[in-house]
Amino acid sequence: xxxxxxxxxxxxxxxxxxxxxxxxxxxxxxxxxxxxxxxxxxxxxxxxxxxxxxxxxxxxxxxxxxxxxxxxxxxxxxxxxxxxxxxxxxxxxxxxxxxxxxxxxxxxxxxxxxx
Amino acid sequence: xxxxxxxxxxxxxxxxxxxxxxxxxxxxxxxxxxxxxxxxxxxxxxxxxxxxxxxxxxxxxxxxxxxxxxxxxxxxxxxxxxxxxxxxxxxxxxxxxxxxxxxxxxxxxxxxxxx
Numbered sequence: 001x002x003x004x005x006x007x008x009x010x011x012x013x014x015x016x017x018x019x020x021x022x023x024x025x026x027x028x029x030x031x032x033x034x035x036x037x038x039x040x041x042x043x044x045x046x047x048x049x050x051x052x053x054x055x056x057x058x059x060x061x062x063x064x065x066x067x068x069x070x071x072x073x074x075x076x077x078x079x080x081x082x083x084x085x086x087x088x089x090x091x092x093x094x095x096x097x098x099x100x101x102x103x104x105x106x107x108x109x110x111x112x113x114x115x
Numbered sequence: 116x117x118x119x120x121x122x123x124x125x126x127x128x129x130x131x132x133x134x135x136x137x138x139x140x141x142x143x144x145x146x147x148x149x150x151x152x153x154x155x156x157x158x159x160x161x162x163x164x165x166x167x168x169x170x171x172x173x174x175x176x177x178x179x180x181x182x183x184x185x186x187x188x189x190x191x192x193x194x195x196x197x198x199x200x201x202x203x204x205x206x207x208x209x210x211x212x213x214x215x216x217x218x219x220x221x222x223x224x225x226x227x228x229x230x
Contacts, residue, residue, distance in 0.1 A: 001223070004157070032216050044158075044205065044221040051216050090157055094215035102173060103219065104149075107158030 002027045004093050006106035013081050014114050021076040021109050023091035033074040034092040034103070035065055044090070050074065061085070083115045118142060119208050119222035127228045128196050136191040136225045138206030144169070146212055147189040148219060149181060151203040158205055164189055165212045201229045 007022040025031060035047040048059025055067040065076045074091060091106040118141035128134050140147050145199050146165045150158035160173035164183035178194040187208070193200055207219035 034218075036221075043223050044207075046218050049216075050216065092157075101159040102171065103150075103158070105159070107155070107157050 002093065002095065002104050004091055004106040005023070006071050006089075006091055009107065010110045011110075012034045012112045012114065016080050017082055017113075019076070019078040019081045019085070019111070021089055021091075021111070023074045023076065023106060024072050025091075025093045025104075026072065027093065027095050029095055032094045033065070033067060034094075035059065035063070035074075035076050036090045036092060038088040038090070039084075040087065041110050047076070047089070081111075081113050083113045085111060086113045087111055118179065119206060119220050121204075121206050121222040121225050123225060124223065125226045125228075127230065129230050130196055130198060132229075133194045133195050134196060134227060136193075136204050136206075136227070138189045138191070138208075138222055140189070140206075140208030141220050142222070143209035144210045145187050146209045146217070147183055147187065148206065148207045148209070149189070149191045151175070151200075152203040152205055152224070153199075154202070161191065170212065173193045196229045198229050201227060205225075 003026045005024045033050045036044045037047045038044045048057050050057045050067045058064045088108050090108045092103045120139045122137045126212040129139040147166045148163040152158045161175050162172040163170045167183045180192045184187045205224045206222045210215040
């Protein structure tokens with residue numbers, strides 16, 4: 001069955017540090033990849049997504065992610081984090097097989113940025 | 116915010132009871148997906164509705180059922196509540212029938228506690 005792994009469950013950084021959150025998925029076919037973020041007290045919202053084309057995807061608030069097909073990975077990066085990036089980050093995947101409707105989610109990574 | 120609203124925000128029920136959760140989709144969206152998010156977990160797909168028909172279902176028992184109305188709002192019903200049903204229930208709306216590349220817009224969730 002398709003699954004998503006996020007390697008870091010809790011990350012603590014200081015402002016201006018660089019961020020990389022790992023995401024790996026298990027599915028051999030064509031996938032669509034998403035990163036969602038949930039800021040404290042707010043709804044889940046889309047950060048960025050990848051369907052095809054340039055494997056380096058840029059999202060909102062300075063985030064980017066790189067799709068590496070050979071590694072089944074879609075890691076999220078930001079060169080310099082801010083206190084306002086404190087949030088829960090979720091990686092999610094769908095595939096194009098058949099009539100699939102499901103977003104398969106990772107467990108999430110809780111990021112705390114110290115000012 | 117996304118324009119997706121859910122009610123109630125919090126709910127306490129006892130085992131064996133039934134519960135109905137409600138979701139109003141973002142204006143213009145015709146597809147609603149429901150997710151269950153247990154504490155410390157990523158969301159799990161329950162089912163999706165498109166134009167008032169169930170359009171995909173995850174691994175949830177039949178006591179989880181739903182409806183979508185002509186205005187595309189939706190209900191999630193859970194019968195014979197169990198302790199493990201305690202979770203945050205998320206509703207997400209999208210436009211286009213729930214294709215695998217659609218961005219979903221999430222509501223704030225309903226937190227259900229079963230005692």
